[in-house]
Amino acid sequence: MTSTITLSGVGKSFRGVRVLDGLDLAVPRGSVFALLGPNGAGKTTIINILSTLVAPDAGTAIVAGFDVVRDAEEVRRRISVTGQSAAVDEMLTGEENLRMMARLSGLGRVQAVERSRELLAQFDLEGAARTRVGAYSGGMRRRIDLAISLLRTPPVVFLDEPTTGLDTRSRQELWRIIRRLAVGGATILLTTQYLEEADQLADRIAVLDHGRIVAEGTPAELKARIGGEVLSVHDAAGAVLRDIPIDGSIQGLRDALATVGTADATSVSLRSPSLDDVFLAVTGQPAPARTDAELIDSKG
Amino acid sequence: MTTTDRRPAYVPLPRLAPLVAESTFVRRSLLHTVRTPDALIMAIALPVILMLMFTFVFGGAIDPGGDYVNYVVPGIVLLCAGFGAASVAVDVASDITTGIIDRFRTMPLRASAVITGHVVASLARNLVATAIVVSVAVGVGFRPTASPLEWLAMFALVALYILAITYLFAAIGLAASSPEAANGYGFVLLFLPYISSAFVPVDTLPTWLQWIAEYQPLTPIIETIRALLLGADVGPTVWAALAWCAVILVGAVGWTGWLFRRRAGRR
Numbered sequence: 385m386t387s388t389i390t391l392s393g394v395g396k397s398f399r400g401v402r403v404l405d406g407l408d409l410a411v412p413r414g415s416v417f418a419l420l421g422p423n424g425a426g427k428t429t430i431i432n433i434l435s436t437l438v439a440p441d442a443g444t445a446i447v448a449g450f451d452v453v454r455d456a457e458e459v460r461r462r463i464s465v466t467g468q469s470a471a472v473d474e475m476l477t478g479e480e481n482l483r484m485m486a487r488l489s490g491l492g493r494v495q496a497v498e499r500s501r502e503l504l505a506q507f508d509l510e511g512a513a514r515t516r517v518g519a520y521s522g523g524m525r526r527r528i529d530l531a532i533s534l535l536r537t538p539p540v541v542f543l544d545e546p547t548t549g550l551d552t553r554s555r556q557e558l559w560r561i562i563r564r565l566a567v568g569g570a571t572i573l574l575t576t577q578y579l580e581e582a583d584q585l586a587d588r589i590a591v592l593d594h595g596r597i598v599a600e601g602t603p604a605e606l607k608a609r610i611g612g613e614v615l616s617v618h619d620a621a622g623a624v625l626r627d628i629p630i631d632g633s634i635q636g637l638r639d640a641l642a643t644v645g646t647a648d649a650t651s652v653s654l655r656s657p658s659l660d661d662v663f664l665a666v667t668g669q670p671a672p673a674r675t676d677a678e679l680i681d682s683k684g
Numbered sequence: 685m686t687t688t689d690r691r692p693a694y695v696p697l698p699r700l701a702p703l704v705a706e707s708t709f710v711r712r713s714l715l716h717t718v719r720t721p722d723a724l725i726m727a728i729a730l731p732v733i734l735m736l737m738f739t740f741v742f743g744g745a746i747d748p749g750g751d752y753v754n755y756v757v758p759g760i761v762l763l764c765a766g767f768g769a770a771s772v773a774v775d776v777a778s779d780i781t782t783g784i785i786d787r788f789r790t791m792p793l794r795a796s797a798v799i800t801g802h803v804v805a806s807l808a809r810n811l812v813a814t815a816i817v818v819s820v821a822v823g824v825g826f827r828p829t830a831s832p833l834e835w836l837a838m839f840a841l842v843a844l845y846i847l848a849i850t851y852l853f854a855a856i857g858l859a860a861s862s863p864e865a866a867n868g869y870g871f872v873l874l875f876l877p878y879i880s881s882a883f884v885p886v887d888t889l890p891t892w893l894q895w896i897a898e899y900q901p902l903t904p905i906i907e908t909i910r911a912l913l914l915g916a917d918v919g920p921t922v923w924a925a926l927a928w929c930a931v932i933l934v935g936a937v938g939w940t941g942w943l944f945r946r947r948a949g950r951r
Binding site (some may be wrong): 435436437438439448457458460461462463464465467471472473474475476480484487488489490516532536537538539568569570 | 711789
């Protein structure tokens with residue numbers, strides 16, 4: 385299996401703070417690869433290095449056969465990027481944004497108009513086509529941003545937290561688009577804090593914590609790493625007090641139950657492990673709880 | 685893999701034909717101008733109001749003969765170019781802070797063409813503004829005696845000045861930490877015409893101020909425009925005017941390039 389994206393020993397510090405620490409990563413051609421991690425884990429820095437915005441301090445990064453430092457121009461011809469801060473022109477309408485970006489992507493005038501119309505329809509923005517993007521809601525901005533990055537589909541697509549700020553319906557629509565891109569043969573690297581998203585979309589997942597990859601594999605492999613079952617302990621109101629991974633044996637269940645105090649705990653249930661459990665198992669800390677405030681200013 | 689491979693061949697983006705990025709960015713900047721008509725109207729209205737003030741309110745005191753409008757028009761033209769070009773500082777600072785330049789940087793194009801777009805749009809915008817200001821001046825009694833060739837030379841010099849000061853504002857936009865700061869820094873430049881021969885002859889100023897007014901770049905440019913419009917002998921000031929414009933333009937282009945690499949280069 386050939387790799388479309390390869391990072392070898394990539395390190396990066398900003399003002400003395402080490403963000404990436406000797407990172408190795410290989411993304412197979414035509415796969416969906418998810419970088420999963422909390423804010424500040426280094427996800428966006430990886431995307432910035434791969435999309436030629438940031439130079440690594442150490443190591444090499446290859447995208448579609450070209451070095452991101454030496455052959456930046458060739459890399460740029462082969463990638464499309466959607467960042468966290470939707471970089472769109474607020475003074476222009478949605479339609480004008482798309483047409484401008486289409487021209488800058490090398491489409492002719494007529495093609496640019498046609499492709500823009502298609503994408504406005506696909507992203508349910510036809511009604512807002514003639515409205516300035518500055519007046520768009522957060523979800524609409526996300527959608528126009530994504531539409532821009534899909535004007536043309538180069539071989540490699542980077543999506544930095546693509547569904548942050550999207551409602552459920554838009555999220556599902558985007559997942560559908562990502563899957564279709566992957567079927568089409570594009571290599572997709574996405575970052576996410578949504579564990580469910582990585583599970584749903586990715587062929588492979590790398591769990592990132594403090595600039596290092598702490599676990600990597602298929603969703604099934606990662607889940608397998610923490611054993612067969614999870615024992616959830618609930619209080620009288622049904623809220624989960626603790627999740628205890630167990631190996632599926634009766635003795636394991638007995639041992640786990642022995643650690644449960646009976647002060648608050650009133651009931652238990654067994655479930656399959658989720659990626660949240662994976663995160664806890666490999667990083668030693670729970671996956672960060674997401675609040676609305678974090679969703680707005682997440683700059684991980 | 686089955687026998688039917690449905691994968692379309694995803695191909696690299698083409699290299700853009702020459703000037704496609706530049707013309708797209710010029711179009712973008714002109715659209716910005718159309719979207720913010722208040723900025724354009726203010727950039728024309730303010731110099732016109734100043735011209736009317738100087739002509740009708742102060743003019744009688746400065747030149748009791750009533751010829752003051754003929755004296756003040758060249759200064760007003762430069763003032764207008766300054767007001768018009770100042771918005772480029774804010775445009776450039778906004779582009780840097782919103783991150784749209786980062787998006788352009790991930791595409792196979794010269795990202796600094798976005799600055800070129802702002803500059804060319806500013807040139808077009810300000811030449812129109814200059815024509816409007818001169819027309820209004822004629823309406824209130826300005827009587828230029830320039831030949832067609834002298835008009836052409838006048839507009840060429842004004843265009844060169846607009847280009848130079850626009851690049852200076854673009855650099856200020858790149859140097860500023862925010863669009864608001866860019867607006868503030870840019871404001872300082874707009875005071876230069878007042879300490880020049882724009883509104884009063886230099887020899888009426890206090891000696892120390894005379895020295896500044898005599899040797900600052902705007903005075904030879906204003907004197908040259910004045911000579912061209914009123915059919916006087918241009919003399920050697922034209923070389924001083926051209927030299928100043930060239931020095932400012934080259935310096936500002938270099939400064940802009942350096943700042944662009946720092947603000948929008950690889951970090």
